[in-house]
Amino acid sequence: MADRKDDRWVKTPIAQQPVEARIKNFNEVALGYSDDDMKREAARCLKCKNPKCEEGCPVNVPIREFIEHLQNDDVEAAVHSILSTNSLPAICGRVCPQEEQCELVCVLSKRGDPVGIGRLERYVADYGIENNIGMETVGESKSHKVAVVGSGPAGLTAAGDLARMGYQVTVFEALHVPGGVLMYGIPEFRLPKDLVQREIANLEAMGVEIRPNVVVGATLTIDDLFEEGYAAVFVGSGAGLPKFVGIPGENLLGVYSANEFLTRINLMKAYQFPECDTPVKIGRSVAVIGAGNTAMDSARTALRSGAEEVHIVYRRSDQEMTARIEEYEHAIAEGIQFHWLTNPIEFLGDEDGWLRGMRCVQMELGEPDASGRARPVPIEGSEFEMDVDTVVLALGTNPNPLVPRYTPGLETESWGGIITEEETGHTKREGVFAGGDVVTGAATVILAMGAGKQAATAIDEYIQKKYGSK
Amino acid sequence: MYRIINKRDLTDITKLFEVDAPLVARRAQAGHFVMVRVAECGERIPITIADYDREAGTVTIVVQEAGKTSAWINALEEGDEFVDFVGPLGQVAPMADSGHVVLLGGGFGVAPIHPVARDLKEKGVEVTSIIGARSEDLLIFEDEMARVSDRVLVATDDGSKGTHGFVTDVLDAMIEDGESIDEVIAIGPMPMMEATAKVTRPHGITTWVSMDPIMVDGTGMCGVCRLTVGGEMKFGCVDGPFFDGHQVDFEEAHKRVKMYESEERIAYERYQNNEKVCQRGGGCDG
Structure with missing residues (x-):
């Protein structure tokens, strides 16, 4: 790998807090791209006809399209582009293991560094937050209610996608703030909590209702949720049980x-x-x-x-x-x-x-x-x-046992993972879907988001099939 | 937010709060606890429920001042709100179907033993309640307990009311008198629960104790409430709060609750000196 800074094979570095300073504070370590950094890095993208990077993204971000907007200096369009598939880009731009996903398959990585897709995503997401650019619903408003259990990456993604389709979504969170592992687990210096709350506020602006302090399995059961008229339930209660x-x-x-x-x-x-x-x-x-x-x-x-x-x-x-x-x-x-x-x-x-x-x-x-x-x-x-x-x-952690313990018909693996149909996330209980760490055991934020996304699509299909398309 | 509908002074340092929390009330049963937070910068603490009213949608808790958070809660008035009031958490109290059950309530632990007595009584179980406190002016719920027990016996450490001594002395005397006891349930300070288990062990009487370890989330996520029971690790929050008193490693449990003794002292002193006390809903930076 070449070491000249302006070399086209080298990823534009991201500014960081100096070590001596950062070990004494909880502020974010990586400081993000400047406008010039962004332009230089976006220009490295070859706009492949068949963008491999997009296949590497669990939430299907239209990577080529958003980078092309950046090349054309239209950051706002890039924001809309990312938000069309990803409700939590400021989070993904910071904590996704891009080196194992989109950037792993970037064609540039055959000769040098891949395009800094994660860093560009972060730049775009932060621009969106600063300029109050939110998500837009695309589906017609639907009368069906969907309950989401857990407000971590899986639950928030499922909620975002379902709200975008027009469903009435309520997210139940056991703790006093939404975000799950994004709030209690990942530290401030890697993922500022204010950003997490801003992205959640975007979901709320789209109509997602967040109900903290509700422990599903204790305060309410899944059966209660069906009785309250929810047409489907997504369980994304995470892997909260420490080993x-x-x-x-x-x-x-x-x-x-x-x-x-x-x-x-x-x-x-x-x-x-x-x-x-x-x-x-x-x-x-x-x-x-x-x-x-x-x-x-x-x-x-x-x-x-x-x-x-x-x-x-x-x-x-x-x-x-x-x-x-x-x-x-x-x-x-x-x-x-x-x-x-x-x-x-x-x-x-x-x-x-x-x-x-x-x-x-x-x-x-x-x-x-x-x-x-x-x-x-x-x-x-x-x-x-x-x-x-x-x-x-x-x-490591094991799946949180509260929901399966108090939900008849929900089957689990011996280690506690909820058993689901791989393609849809549908559990053994009709109308109950699950995804993220509660199914796989502790994994990454983005894999949980991918599972939330997949389940949202499956829930839409399930509701349409069962109740018709209204 | 969870509004305080009714506040009652039980003693100078013990207050009763009836809190508007319909979802918690709907599923609450004897033995359950709630996680409570007073304000944005407050800690999450577990409190065993003293009562619930499903129709009114309220849950009753009793708090005795012992540190900053309990002092802060006790300073709240009717109309004030808790920022968080989560539950019902934990397992329901063990419920015998018949026979004679002796309940021991020590200090403000008398409050959470009250619904246990009521439920047992409703099932037709013979209930003897032994309640106690350091002195008569700290004794609570005597009338309430009388209504849901076949017999109430009182002990105070200083002898100002009832037997001069501990509730466990009364229990010991009952056993010595040859009374037939099928099961014992104790709620109160840890030394009192340990002493209860010690009294019943030689006689092989099943004894349940309600452990009150430190908790953070209260839902099985952090493991700070872990206890050793019968040689196995148990979580106080999801496996408890009731455990077989003869199996609990009290020595370890005593040490674990002292983890933050010095911090608790600092927080309490600052609170009493009115030093940088967090405001409701405010941040903690200033």
């Missing part, structure tokens, strides 16, 4: 699930304690267990919350790490220390129950396991102690 490791000392004070740690800080704003009431306790030396995006988020959050040193401890090697390369690089730049092939076997506590250290064992890679990745095997006699006083377990 624990099952080793001694897991309940010591100072051992958090990533969900708890991030929820306290992102949703409840514990970094503002005591101005805000929810506290969080972060010690001098923090170990995050796991190496996915949530682990990177937890590590970088701990650093910004005052930890002197932050370690990522992973039982496999860097090759098996599931985090995006961009997040990994940010973490490295910020001084997070990585310990590959290292597995905790015991958390050590003092007499008051506080974590004071962690016993680990070195691992080596053996034969591939069920996931296709090399199985980590402990090396005998390699145990050692790490001096840490806070541990965050970022080991």
